[in-house]
Amino acid sequence: MPQLPMEGIRVLDSTYVFALPYTGALLSDFGAEVIKIEGPAHPDTTRNSGLAGSYPEHDLGDDPWNRPSTYNLLHRGKQSLTLDMTDPRGRDLFRDMVRVSDVVMENFTPRVMRAWELDYPNLRKIKPDIIMISNTGFGHGGGPYSNNPAQATTLEGMHGHCWVTGYDGDGPNRVGASFVDFLSTWTALFAIGSALRYRSRTGQGQWADIAMYQAGVMFMSDYLMDAISNGRDGERIGNRHPYRAPQGCYPAQGDNEWIALSVGTDEQWQSLCKVLGREDLAQNARYADLLSRQRNHDELDKVIETWSAERDKYDMMHQLQGVGIPAGPVLTGKDVHFDPQYKSRGFLERVEYPEERGLGSRIFMGRPYKFSNTPLRIRGPAPTFGQDNERLLKELLGIKDDVYQGLVQDSITAEIPLAGNPVPRIPQERMVELGLMAAWDPEYRERLGLS
């Protein structure tokens, strides 16, 4: 078996929240040695805020900062080192780490690394072929918004996505997850793979300056061109399609169950009429072609709803796909765990935790692709806060024990975060009552076979 693509590459992951931590997780899947760096008083946001996701059995436990689902997904397979970068000693240790690394990732607002003299021109002096990845809301440089704080939530409005997302006739909307973060996640992977190849060919490193806003705008290219060429300013069309009809998301049998389907060709329309048991419509001139179906879309929605509401969402998918109509059920976060296609692709992976972590085994998403020659796996659980401090500082940097004890003493490094309190939990039943959760299944451990 060949080695993994990133084997032998050491990555310093000094990043927070979602975007680049996720890049680090994927790099670990690819075989890189990824060292997550946090400040003793600046633990990752996914350890304790509203971004933490869920806690095992909804229980904060004794070490809540090591337990959240989002933290554990985004830091699988990494090592953890805590360094106080606000202290010169912490920054010196960071520099020492840079000397023995291949890639550095950071996502501070532009002024921070500059003020610490840890920006690219400075890191390059320490390690000339270093590859550095910076991810910010609006990008470095002298632009008017470069120093604005930003997160995906607010950027989704800025990059135009909200403007074109929403129910027909309603205001702009945001999708349920922080979309633009992931565009930076993947952009960073692309930059790192390309830059590492370049370095292996030329010996030269470089700096990638990624702006989430810019990546989000890129995904709006067609709307931008319509604005530039035709002066059109985008519109919200709900679940419909600019040149397919009917298309929509329709209720299925059960509570909050839905099916999406999309008809593009006249042939698919004829097939849909048969599936609906409405051959009469197939002959009706009101729906004969795409233009007429678009005009009379509301009527067709009613016909489809009447049919769909009584049927199982998976049955409908198989029936519609069986006659060549694109269709699929709306899958929830629960459904994917039982979906045959995700199962067959091995998209969800089981990660076993050491006994003392008290997490048993948990299931996490892997990657959206498979490599034929080097099968990939999540390589281990997320580390506890500062888990690798002593080993990395002593073995990798050769720090003597008395110096290490001094660093611990002065909280330059720590194994318990010095700040950040978890948000108290609302009981599960109450969350469902309040609409903060769609459903709660107390039997999930048995159903998933979690140890």
Next chain:
Amino acid sequence: MPPGVLGGVKVLDLSEDIAGSFCARLLADYGADVLKLEPPGGAALRRMGPFHQDDPHPEKSLFNLVLNLNKKGATINLETTTGQALLKELVQRVDVVVETFHPGHLESLGLGYDALQELNPSLVMTSITPFGQEGPYSQYLGEEIVSYAMGMIMSISGSQGRAPLKHGGFQAQYEGGLNGAAATAICLFGMENGCGGQHIDVAINDCVASTMMATQTMYPFMGGTQHRRRATGQDFTYPMPCADGWVIVQTGGGASWEDIVNLFQEPELLDSRFSNTDERALNGVEMDKIMVDALSRLNKWDLFAKAAEARILFGLVQTPKEIAECPQLESREFYREVDHPVIGKIKVPAVLFNFSLCPYELRHPAPTLGQHNQEIYVDGLGYSQEDFCRLRQLNAI
């Protein structure tokens, strides 16, 4: 000037859709030599609107203009034996093939990964399809809305009591394209690292699903299923109307709740009912009413400037026209002017991110249909001018 970061990488782009074209364009943007291969009648992308000045001419599809930027273009008819033979010749001269055919289609033509890898052992082939190459649904048909549905995002987008809501635009296609490019770059480096050729099997549904961190993990962590936002009481952190548009405000960043309250100029928001995330969730209806009322007196760009000063996480809902004139994107040279042989000079969104040593370089406009046939088949593969004409007559190119 050093070559692009992917300088020297040669790519064949067989795709007809957004995902594959975007993937190959990113490789081209960062220095790879990409050849777009289209059927003699042109790829499906050329028939997709919007069109330049609303003229549905095959050279004026704006998708084609943008997504085939920096590529060269030739025609090839893979349904003919001669076309298949041409592809086999071309494959031996490249590092990467990008394709988005229905799974099994290339195999049926004798052009699947195994057959091509026999001709070129270190070939990376990047296949991007809705469901992936294998598995019980791999033969099912994908569409944007189906990817959003099966990728979980719809289950939490939109409002409770209404149907799940899809993303606007073609986000799933772009997601598939970017993931394809990322995986390709990783595998190209992997080759330096001894991994050899790879068939990369990207599933667009899985790309969408990959964005669902909190949603997926909620079930194996606590048995919960995430929901869409409530019909009322959950406007905060979503677009809220102001006097002249829509704005989004979020806690966090360098700002306190007091800073946010100052931005709204509404001291009532200091009440203990709104003091933390859970309180705000419990008292959302009242809070939204107070906020929307306060915002109705305020303008979006004033708010934007004040929020930046107070280090508040703040966004306003920009429209495509506003983004097309954005000074921040201007400062980062995001847009570039391209001179297209049919469309003429036009500004296009160009730069995904900025590299210090190997910056983005605009090299060619999107090719016209078959523009580089002569260069590829005569100069490149060495066909005589007579045979080149014959290939056209045989409908092989």
